[in-house]
Amino acid sequence: MSDDKNLTVVLGASPNPSRYAYLAAERLQNHDKPFKLVSIKKGELFGESFLDLRDRPAIENVHTVTLYIGAPRLTEWLDYILSLTPVRIIFNPGTENMALAKAAESQGIEVVFGCTLVMLGTGQY
Template sequence: MEVGSKMSEKLTLVVGATTNPSRYAYFAASRLANAGVPFIPIGIKSGEVFGEKILDLRTKPALENIHTITLYIGTANQEEWLDYLISLTPKRIIFNPGTENPIFFQRAKAAGIEAMHGCTLVMLGSNQY
């Protein structure tokens, strides 16, 4: 991917990041890295994925210029982070399969954030990211 392309401008926060190669969040980090999309992995497990240190979600780090949040944590585990993630004012939040949450979805939309049900992996693979 060429530097300066539209994809490289979409700083993506991968919520639920993990070093476990069998998890979809890991696949997403891999695909983002391969596509040249800058990403920040964040989760409750420490480690590093594709050259990026996984930030500790529990500390709710101050982050800026987040374009996209892609969710890989189930609905039951989202409530604690909902206000924090909305406060990052991303342009969009992708609710990947298994992360659908009508309350979070509506709160994001009410905050002016594009909320969508989708699959980051499919979107990247079909140039719809």
């Protein structure tokens, strides 16, 4: 891993504590992993304000994009996600968009079909 690429983007962040995206942000915080929260929702978690997905915010040093947007809706954001030039993309359950996965692989981005919560909990992150 390149040392300057250490940031995780939680795409589809949620201020709702019962959502997996919230739990992922909480666990990233607990594991001292730097992150940015990107969503169409407004909010703040753990001192990080949500960035508006519709603005397609430029974010540097992205190592991982972890997805919490349903697979059918990801196609709209495909170009934006790839523009972040992450090292890997984690497709959490329900986000498995094969067009995005193939486009990412063609650009040398690691594609993981898994669960961020499990990966963090088992030291595989």
